Amino acid sequence: MVSTSYPKKKLLTLTGLSESDVLDALPNIKAGVETNVDDAITVEITGDRPDLLSVYGAARALKGYFGKETGLVAADWPSSGIKFFVEPDAEALRPVLVGAVVEGLKLDEGSIQHLFQVQEKLDLTIGRRRKKGSIGLYDLDKLKSPFYLKNASMSTAFHPLKASAKMTVQQILKEHPTGKDYAHLVKGKHYPMLVDSKNEILSLVDIINGVFSAVTAKTKNILIDITGTDFYSCNASLNILCQDFADMGGRVKTVEIHHASKKLVTPDSRPEKMVLRVEKANQLLGTALSPKAVVQLLRKQRLEVSVGRDVLDCLVPRYRADFLHEVDLVEEVALAHGFNQFQVKDPSVFTVGSKSDDTYAVQLARDSLSSFGFVEFMTHVFFSPQKAARAFADAEVVRIRNPVSEEYASLRSMLLPSVLGALSENTRQSYPQNVFEVGEVVVRDAATETRTRTDVNAVLVSAHASANLTEVASLLDELCRRFKVEYSLKELTHPRFIDGRAASIVCNKEIVGTVGELSPQVLDNYGIKVPAAIFELRLIKGQR
Numbered sequence: 001m002v003s004t005s006y007p008k009k010k011l012l013t014l015t016g017l018s019e020s021d022v023l024d025a026l027p028n029i030k031a032g033v034e035t036n037v038d039d040a041i042t043v044e045i046t047g048d049r050p051d052l053l054s055v056y057g058a059a060r061a062l063k064g065y066f067g068k069e070t071g072l073v074a075a076d077w078p079s080s081g082i083k084f085f086v087e088p089d090a091e092a093l094r095p096v097l098v099g100a101v102v103e104g105l106k107l108d109e110g111s112i113q114h115l116f117q118v119q120e121k122l123d124l125t126i127g128r129r130r131k132k133g134s135i136g137l138y139d140l141d142k143l144k145s146p147f148y149l150k151n152a153s154m155s156t157a158f159h160p161l162k163a164s165a166k167m168t169v170q171q172i173l174k175e176h177p178t179g180k181d182y183a184h185l186v187k188g189k190h191y192p193m194l195v196d197s198k199n200e201i202l203s204l205v206d207i208i209n210g211v212f213s214a215v216t217a218k219t220k221n222i223l224i225d226i227t228g229t230d231f232y233s234c235n236a237s238l239n240i241l242c243q244d245f246a247d248m249g250g251r252v253k254t255v256e257i258h259h260a261s262k263k264l265v266t267p268d269s270r271p272e273k274m275v276l277r278v279e280k281a282n283q284l285l286g287t288a289l290s291p292k293a294v295v296q297l298l299r300k301q302r303l304e305v306s307v308g309r310d311v312l313d314c315l316v317p318r319y320r321a322d323f324l325h326e327v328d329l330v331e332e333v334a335l336a337h338g339f340n341q342f343q344v345k346d347p348s349v350f351t352v353g354s355k356s357d358d359t360y361a362v363q364l365a366r367d368s369l370s371s372f373g374f375v376e377f378m379t380h381v382f383f384s385p386q387k388a389a390r391a392f393a394d395a396e397v398v399r400i401r402n403p404v405s406e407e408y409a410s411l412r413s414m415l416l417p418s419v420l421g422a423l424s425e426n427t428r429q430s431y432p433q434n435v436f437e438v439g440e441v442v443v444r445d446a447a448t449e450t451r452t453r454t455d456v457n458a459v460l461v462s463a464h465a466s467a468n469l470t471e472v473a474s475l476l477d478e479l480c481r482r483f484k485v486e487y488s489l490k491e492l493t494h495p496r497f498i499d500g501r502a503a504s505i506v507c508n509k510e511i512v513g514t515v516g517e518l519s520p521q522v523l524d525n526y527g528i529k530v531p532a533a534i535f536e537l538r539l540i541k542g543q544r
Helices: 008-015 019-029 055-065 088-093 109-124 169-175 177-185 231-247 278-285 291-300 326-337 357-371 416-424 469-483 520-525
Strands: 002-007 031-037 040-045 079-086 096-103 133-139 147-153 190-195 201-204 222-228 251-258 263-266 272-276 304-307 312-316 433-444 452-463 488-491 497-507 510-518 532-540
Touching: 002 008, 002 055, 002 109, 008 019, 008 040, 008 055, 019 031, 019 040, 019 055, 055 231, 055 291, 079 088, 079 096, 088 147, 088 190, 096 231, 096 263, 109 133, 109 231, 133 201, 133 231, 147 201, 147 222, 169 177, 190 222, 201 222, 222 231, 231 251, 272 278, 272 326, 278 291, 278 326, 291 304, 291 312, 291 326, 357 433, 357 452, 357 469, 357 532, 416 433, 416 452, 416 532, 452 469, 469 497, 469 510, 469 532
Parallel strands: 079 147, 079 251
Antiparallel strands: 002 040, 031 040, 096 222, 096 251, 133 222, 147 190, 190 201, 251 263, 272 312, 304 312, 433 452, 452 532, 488 497, 497 510, 510 532
């Protein structure tokens, strides 16, 4: 969630609505009203609707909500003829560059202030604090095409915004407030810079722009560039900005991006194609809407829809970066229908709440392992794959697409690396160290929609001078007895364990875990100085 403010008079003028209608409708388009003071309406935007960060995006959605304008907004933009050239050294640091040109703008101080606010919020949200994408806006009339993205040395100097004189790159990164905030984005002896054909420096990309080409109230034509690491995020931000500029009365035009091995034309404003089954929408919403009614509702959400064979063919505008699945279309139907319009329905069945079988199984495992004299650990399901690779390079992990940090870049597929990591932090404590954990793991499963499955595992580790297979196997046997589960052991050879001292745990002809004595190499990798014997088994198999 992110807060932003709309100029009230501008919003009312753009929509042609009364203030009360706007305030009532904003929460229904995912812009919850926080304050309404003087000439500003402050709203909180949900993370999936960055297109509502500007007053123009909000007006576009509100006009659709009230049926004033429906269907897809036109975004067939001509070419500007302007070209960008990305040099290989710069591409290695910031591989994505997209851009556009906007002509014929009429700006004032108010619109400039709002424009910079939208730029900042997009960098914060879609751009992930400029890590995935960072926006640059420039006065095109002061520049000469074509433009070049190339690396600059630490001694390169130019006059950055919010500075009184020229500064070198090194000075910007160490002394300039903005430079210090974003210096972590690119580390090394070279930094990408955007320059024009006169070698005028437009920006130290992702860090700060130059004074020479700064956008002011006198600017008529704007050059946009967005550099980053993720094309989807950069193109979404670009389309949001371009659609806002078009709504302001500007003429948006595309540019050519030339890399060493490819050429792009941006923005890519072609609508995304998706399909919706009306039957599925009615099933999820508990409605009986006709295909015609669903088409009308989706058009109010500014989508274009046509009736296909058994499905609705939908075109989603590129400034909507939140569509991933058919259920997102169902949500749009619900929003347009209005949550207050759904009929209240009494429960059709009577049930008594109780703990699930899975909860009982987890509690039994925890109680049993505690009764063996072992101490419980609770570690994160997120972990660093680099740390696990110290001993578990062969374990398949599920990577996070947009991790907050590399420390939490994947989901564990086993509990053992997490527990050994905790033990490695306690090597100065006395032994024995007998610990266990019962928790979730995420494994790959091609039969599921997400290609993953969440299981619940139990792991037990006995670390002391005489830890051995016999000890942990007897505890495994007692745990399975309490669960009333029959199992068998099958000899296992694996570099994780000492040869001849490990086995697979087999239940119903399926391998559900391992038991054995860890190899000296594994123990050394984790800095554990005593022998350790373990078992890990699956308690609950996730649903497909």
